Amino acid sequence: MAKSYLVLEDGSVFEGEPFGYKASAVGEVVFSTGMAGYQESLTDPSFRGQILVMTYPLIGNYGINDDYYQSDCVHTRGLVVREYCKEPSPMYGGRTIDDFLKANKVPGICGIDTRALVIKIRTMGTLKGAITEDKDGIERLIKELKRMPAPSESNLVEEVSVKKIEKYNYGKELCVGLLDFGEKRGILRDLSHRFNVTVFPYDTPADVIMDNKVKGILLSNGPGDPSHPAILKTTARTVSDLSTQIPIFGICLGNQITGVALGGKTYKMKFGHRGSNQPVKYEGRVFITSQNHGFAIDESSLEGKDLIANQINVNDGTVEGMEHTKLPIFTSQYHPEASPGPWDTSFLFDNFAKAAREAHR
Structure with a gap:
């Protein structure tokens, strides 16, 4: 054999x-x-x-x-x-x-x-x-x-991101953007229930995104280091520019890049979180979540940045989500779209929809 x-x-x-x-x-x-x-x-x-x-x-x-x-x-x-x-x-x-x-x-x-x-x-x-x-x-x-x-x-995000802008019309009232770092279809599925979606390559400048009339931007999951030089040069700058213009929802790598773009820092975890059974404490409840990441936000680096860690991993105390104290920006380190895993936190997509509608008024 x-x-x-x-x-x-x-x-x-x-x-x-x-x-x-x-x-x-x-x-x-x-x-x-x-x-x-x-x-x-x-x-x-x-x-x-x-x-x-x-x-x-x-x-x-x-x-x-x-x-x-x-x-x-x-x-x-x-x-x-x-x-x-x-x-x-x-x-x-x-x-x-x-x-x-x-x-x-x-x-x-x-x-x-x-x-x-x-x-x-x-x-x-x-x-x-x-x-x-x-x-x-x-x-x-x-x-x-x-x-x-x-x-x-390596710049793994470049390998998996779309190469050109893609538009999906689902017959909805509002259109949001999806900045693609290697998005899962589950994310596009959950967005499609609420919005028309325009998908952008990871290095798209903020002015191009705003020219497409999106009412919010979702920052997707993806591979690699959120502090990679290519990400800092392009994506982090885009997110920083967008932060005062439209609502932002970051998932997984999108959470980390949001932190980096607004002045925080990340670190590589010892062995990461991967699986569909990670407990996260949020608003006084514990949710079971689906995760896949090897980097995390350094909570101490958020001090003075108007970002607060509002979600924490019960097992090891790492940051599982953030929200901005003044702007419609929030994130999750885990995957609320599951695929695979529990649907406990899918309400975050509803929160994003609410933020986009309020920004549209």
Whole structure:
């Protein structure tokens, strides 16, 4: 039986079996705690540059469903599971995750101790890694991983953002903008229930956005470092310019870029939050949320910036959302559109709609 290896920059090697596309992959090894939602995670542009480890021990049991895509392709560089289901439920057509990865040219590795792997990541922090079938090349690969820059040092947002302005008319009264850093289809779905939507490339200047007569702007999720030089030079400047003109709602990376644009700072987390079961305290209640991020807002950096952290992660106290004290600007670090996960916080889209209507008066 063929063997495959997950190699980490610290020299650790996990032996397993290959599935999916026959190829090697290099990326940042991260884990997600969701029991389901593997298809949404694989097609989430926020995972660009990463090798995804699923903590739930059996992945693929309900197959692949065309309704669950969050983009047009798989964005993870590789997939790591304890076991993948070879005979999924026929409820959604019976297509296997093995075939899905092959079609998207993404390698997978199964049969490894994912519990031990996740403990290592939680202890040491996120590590660079590789999936390979070349046992003889492992020592060389470890040296390469140590020298390799983290994927977030590249402008990953540029890779996943739309390349030109796109307009969607859903027959609604108002139109809002969506500044695309790698948006999930779930976000566009929730916006479409309330607005017509104009989607802008990540580096669109503020004057171009305002010329399109949008009544608010949503800053989407996306991959990479919110303080990347290319983001600071273009996107952060755009958000700063827009902040006094129209309502702003930032989600995930959009939350972080809002903080940076208005004078705050971010930091890279030890291993991030990824999964659909993160508790967030907001207005005296605890909501269970869907998350996928490796950076966070430094709460101390918000002092004197008219931004307050009004939502906090119950597990580790990190910032999960902000609001401006004077302007119609608010954010969430988590994903209120779910896809996958709970719908507990979808009311944030209603809050955005209210802000856009009030600005339109």
